[in-house]
Amino acid sequence: MGNIQLARSNTKIAVIGYGSWATALVTLIVNNNYSVFWWIKNKEDLESIQEKKKNPRYLKDIEIPFQSLTLSCNLNEVIQKSKVVIFAIPSPFLHQSIQSIQKNDLINKIVVSAIKGFETNTKLLISEYFDYQFDVKSENFATISGPTHAEEVAKLKTTFFTIAAENTHIANRISTILQREHIYTYISEDVAGVEYAGILKNIYAIAAGIAVGLELNDNFQAVLLTACIRELEITLDKLAPGIRNINHSAYIGDLLVTAISPYSRNRKLGYLLGKGKTAEEAFIEMEMIAEGYYASSIFSQKYGQDYPIASMVYEILYKNANPSIEINHLIAKLQT
């Protein structure tokens, strides 16, 4: 642990990813006066950002600061030059995107996950995946959780990051990199709990959307959301035993804003399922994919049917179960 030293002016940071969340993190961290190496896979995208100082595809109106920013298509070079490597790639694309990284490349790096979801290839938590695939030990790993909607972070709207790491020294150092006016941090040691909460909230947002699609509104949403909270608590106690208060932003807070926000992709997916579409039809209509779709499959395959709400979502997504019948089964369970 002791051999990893971070100093504000010297610490070089890699951001791996090109989407809105990566763009927001780059903007924040460069503005905090750190040297950032930003890996952008596609050369045309890179040149476009270099030229326009904006990401033409995500957070299009955000000015990207260049005073200490280097763009590169060379993943290995970006990692080699950096001490802290932040991965901000949607979980289904993580594995294929970073195939060129070798085991030794991440030795003595601080690896930070800004990813919510299981790694879809290995079906592991992101922390487990980096350990399994690259020997990144828990003392060198941190996860950033939220809710931290990219656009709000980029616009410096009041945000509390939760930074979870077994190594508190590292959590504090990541905290220093991210903090500024209106951007605050909570420190946690509950890496797996925070990761599972970030996965489950997408599944529960699909459930909330299904109910809305079936025209079950506020009165039932209150019942369903509190049932989700209880299931979340039971699941975390089982899968990541330990003492935690889930009444914090990375647990219940993230669940609530995801499940209730009409902008949530997962809720929208659920809504369309509730309206009678299949998952495939919903994705065509949405023109995008929701992470809860993958999370649901992996979660139910790994942990079975003991979790009524997660199971319901899985059956509707993957087994063509009828949403109305499934919700009625759930309502029957909620009466006891």
Add this chain to the structure above:
Amino acid sequence: MGNIQLARSNTKIAVIGYGSWATALVTLIVNNNYSVFWWIKNKEDLESIQEKKKNPRYLKDIEIPFQSLTLSCNLNEVIQKSKVVIFAIPSPFLHQSIQSIQKNDLINKIVVSAIKGFETNTKLLISEYFDYQFDVKSENFATISGPTHAEEVAKLKTTFFTIAAENTHIANRISTILQREHIYTYISEDVAGVEYAGILKNIYAIAAGIAVGLELNDNFQAVLLTACIRELEITLDKLAPGIRNINHSAYIGDLLVTAISPYSRNRKLGYLLGKGKTAEEAFIEMEMIAEGYYASSIFSQKYGQDYPIASMVYEILYKNANPSIEINHLIAKLQT
């Protein structure tokens, strides 16, 4: 306790109040084949409902069933003829509306509160008020809580009532009166806890609205809502000690839908405060009053400044405190 008998076909029920909530309850209970006596203060309103079979002011599109319904302007007669008396009047108007009731009038009646808030004249919980004012003992009292938005109940959208009573026999009987397809009930013995939760959620909805008015959006809402949940739990433990799981619809569930719904009057009031209006200006703009306005004053006068979020709302509503400065104080507290 034993002398109060309820049988489905014979039980006569009074509903006291004329607003949307009273209208929904009357519709539900008449459709459940009970004889209902509905007290409507104003003779013209009564005649209008009698003629049109709809309430011209609230839930205007709901057909009111008349097969076992009697309307009356005579409060004492309505109560005299009934065994169960359901009060569904906004808390600020309760005391003045029922001045003609004498102490003896409610002896041997089952009194049901469908009211959220303190009685504003005595500053008591509704259960305490009926005891103080009319000698209604806890064994004859029940409170109905929710969330139970009137329009959803009237349209038989899936709803779980929470019926809290120290006397479980009475809770079960009220449950029988209200249940039907899509309308379910939870039984609770936590009368005071449910009443306080129904009061506090309106105060916290104002807080959530203030934040939105200050353009603090999803990322901060997650932090604020979880802080409200923690404050709710602490407050209930202090003011109504006992064992409860607040992860149920009458506690956290009701708080969430009230704090997040853009249709919530309390949230709207907070929003306008956040935008720099005074409470008086907000009420003029809204053309109505929010119950959290009264609740905040009574709560803070009775219980002091130990509850940071409730105190913040009180200072902004009644002491002209600056919302932006107050929220920043709260954010500072939330960092620890």
